[in-house]
Amino acid sequence: MVPPTTADEPIDEEQLDELVGMAVNELGAAYYAPLIVIGDRLGLYGALADGGPLLPAELAERTDTVEPYVAEWLAAGAAGGYVTYDPETGHYSLTAEQAALLADEDSPAFLAGGFHNSVSGGRRSALLLGLVDNRPNGETLTHLGAEVVRFAYDHYGTIGGALEEFASWKGRSTPFTELTPRWAQLARSVAIQYDPTQFIVESLERLHQRGIRPATIDDVFMETCRINQPLAVEVFVTQDRRDDVLTADGDINESTLADPTVYKSGIHFQFKFQLSHIGLLTDGGTDTKEKVLKDEWELVHSIAT
The missing domain is CATH 1.10.10.10 (Winged helix-like DNA-binding domain superfamily/Winged helix DNA-binding domain)
Known part of the structure; x- marks a missing residue:
């Protein structure tokens, strides 16, 4: 060639x-x-x-x-x-x-x-996260979206300056809550409006209330199934393993949940890291399949008694 x-x-x-x-x-x-x-x-x-x-x-x-x-x-x-x-x-x-x-x-x-x-796709994500409002006369920033833009200008002078700073954070193990608390607070306000975030937080609150603290990914998945099974399968299970996880009657085949390959890496790695960076979860994620089943899921601050 x-x-x-x-x-x-x-x-x-x-x-x-x-x-x-x-x-x-x-x-x-x-x-x-x-x-x-x-x-x-x-x-x-x-x-x-x-x-x-x-x-x-x-x-x-x-x-x-x-x-x-x-x-x-x-x-x-x-x-x-x-x-x-x-x-x-x-x-x-x-x-x-x-x-x-x-x-x-x-x-x-x-x-x-x-x-x-x-x-x-970015516009769709902005709509989904409540940063943009789709109105008859066009898309406009919501108050939260405007606050994100204000943050960029207030702290870095320009959008480009903010992007440059964000790029320097890639790969950093220091949580945003320590690295840049103001941004972590703002990012948390955005993330908590996202359905999967609310889904996971609610399931962990329920688990913690029952004394399951920390939880494992199969605990979280099964609890989210009790809340909304179709959404749980969509969020947690890879497309090519859904036929294995679901029985012919549409129930969960719990024996498959001991196989770490059924879970999306995006949920137990990137998304879990994001939630830890903004102070919602105690620990980041793992991309090592051998560690997925033992990885701990726990809220930093739970309202469960």
Whole structure:
């Protein structure tokens, strides 16, 4: 296989794979998706690929855009690893790998179009979390959504500055409650409006009230089934194992719950970590299947007596 190229510059396929992997991860979180869509639609990536390195003013002139906004977009892109910044000259550019991902529509690695779908998903998530209200005259920020935006401006000056700070938190083991208490409080206000969060908190309250503290994932799953079985199966069980978990009569086959592979990693790893970061659960999650069944689920503060 001949390595792909952009213009005359050969592409480091290992770096490209790493960048694609990072981008796919961002697609799931809709983290930088809006900025990537802006860059694609306004031709910013194409101009950087064709004429870089460029200063913000030069890129704005080439794309007939406004310099202050372009400067913020560039800073956020550099923080996310999608644009390359030279601190000595103040110029921005794209590596061959970044160009293949974001500027070259003929590249097999081109993903910018996928971020358009991610933004749509991001809007749905914002509606779901109560950050945006869908009204007859269009979508508007709710009071909670406006508070999220105010937080970004108050603490970091710009949305790009907030994104840069958020990116630096990735992989940190320090909970948000210690790292940035104000953000943890705000994130908790958002998360507690999400149905799966309420679902898990209610099930743990019930379990703790019965003296089951800490609980295990099968305890939590069975308790959520008592509240709303279809939603519990949707939240906890992988798509390909639902026929195993459910009997022909639609009951739960409890013998399958001792198999850690029936549970979604998203619930016992990422989501559990998020709930611990914002101070709802005592411990983060695990992505090691051998540890899933022994991993402890416990509320930091329970109202159960």
